[in-house]
Amino acid sequence: MKPTNVVKTTHSPSQIPDDWFNKLEKDGQEAEAVARPSLSYWQDAWRRLVKNKMAMLGLVFLVLLAIMAIFGPIFSPYQVNMQNLPNQYQPPSAKHWFGTDNAGRDVFTRTWYGARISLFVGVMAALIDVTIGIIWGGISGYKGGRTDNIMMRIIEILYGLPYLLVVILLLVVLGPSLSTIIIALTVTGWVGMARIVRGQVLQIKNYEFVLASKSFGTKSSRIIRKNLLPNSMGPIIVQMTLTVPTAIFAEAFLSFIGLGIQSPFASWGVMANDSLGAILSGNWWTLFFPAFFISFTMFAFNVLGDGLQDALDPKLRK
């Protein structure tokens, strides 16, 4: 290639005229100012989450659902289990927004009571999983060596147990109720969380800032609480968001095979199960509303979890 456009300097340094230079006003404060506002990890994650339309759709839906679960029944003149047999299988109307079911009960009211149960089961199961998982995984990962080996063997054994079969077995014996369902769901449910926490702790405990903490003589429990856990919060939160739909599904599944929450509660799974026969006779609304809310709630948690996974991953930070 032939060199073209080579700029020749025609001035030697002594020849550069003074008016080529401008003197800048000295402004100490502006010079120090940071162009972009400094964002904490959480602010940055939030900013990225807001940009994710699907995740925000999920979040908005879940917030609305939670509001309706709390206040929905207040707006309705009907009771959850108020039966009105002459009024059975009314299609949706101004009087019964979601229609009525086989016993003439208002589906609108029952849907929000179902939301209470499903959200409560899902969130409680996730919280208990996190608590056990953090303690188990934190100790196992931090201590390492023999402790870790034994704790991980126990996890491997529990991990092999088929989740829903164990839940079914426990519920057959304990008898289905709100608290026994939550207990059964968490007996083996925490294992996944413990694995994730352990993985995180194993990785972070080798970082310099943890070493610095140690060299100051900080106690192990404090290092776990102040150094390791806050830095592994991202994957923990993502796992939590994905645990909730699993628990909601499990509750609906259990209701479906006859191990669900018994009346006077109305869970979505019970409602869907009750209306199985009804759809064949054309009363679609009795199944549609619980089915729609189970599916959309799981959808919302799934997309929110996906969004959080991207938002909380520091590697994807722009």
Place this chain on the structure above:
Amino acid sequence: MLKYIFKRFGIMLVTLWIIITLTFILMINVPGSPFNSDQSSNETIQANLEAHYNLDEPYHIQYLLYLKSIVTFDFGPSIKQPNQSVNDLLGRGFPISFELGMMTIIVAVISGIILGIIASLKHNGFIDYLAMGLAVLGISIPNFILATLLIQQIAVNLEILPTATWSSPAHMILPVTALATGPMAIIARLTRSTMLEVLTQDYIKMAKAKGLSPWKIVFKHALRNALMPVVTIMGTLLAGILTGTFVIEQIFAIPGMGKYFVESINQRDYPVIMGTTVFYSAFLILMLFLVDIAYGILDPRIKFHKKGGE
């Protein structure tokens, strides 16, 4: 390698032992014990029960005999149906459930992988968004709801396919679709994300530079590595499909093991519940073991002699 298999085998045995022991403990603690005479009005049943569970022996002898009966594949009598043993039910129901499960797995794996590959090749394009949107929906809609929707729309409204039972290939389409959609969606998402990762690797660039056809690059070079994570979740997927058969068989009136199992739960037929749980757990644990071994053989990066952690 041998050491690894041996270790996995040991863990498998312990897991099995735990589930067997758990069923035994639960069985003696069941409210209104199944061995209570008022539970079963039938004398034959009562006699069967006493003979099988050696109820006059102390607990530890009962436990050992129970272990022995399970090892010899004898799950005892039903307490609701006279002269029916759990083995009879398993023998009748399991082949049908197995057929349903295998078809579901094959459909889910093939369609999931194809969907995942297409989505990854059209990354961020319309097809990618469409496929992944469908996948999230597939994960979110519970199989029993999908099943009822399919019956209502396709079997009742359009009358294209039969509503229920398990007698001809046409009868199998709806249940398999309902059961396969969830696992398919999971496989599609996983395949897509690992494919995207693998496609940026140097050896793929190398293959492109050599002038290999895109077809060959995808199927011969990329897919092989992209499928490793799919192998790891096969165990979990199998468990999901197996429990899925409980409700699907119920909804479609398929006379498989799942249907008997749900019936036994509703009738509180404890020996059937316990027997099926042990049998299915053993089946799943064995599958998990085989998946682990398969993974070890397929992935040359796993080093077996390395000590500690995974």
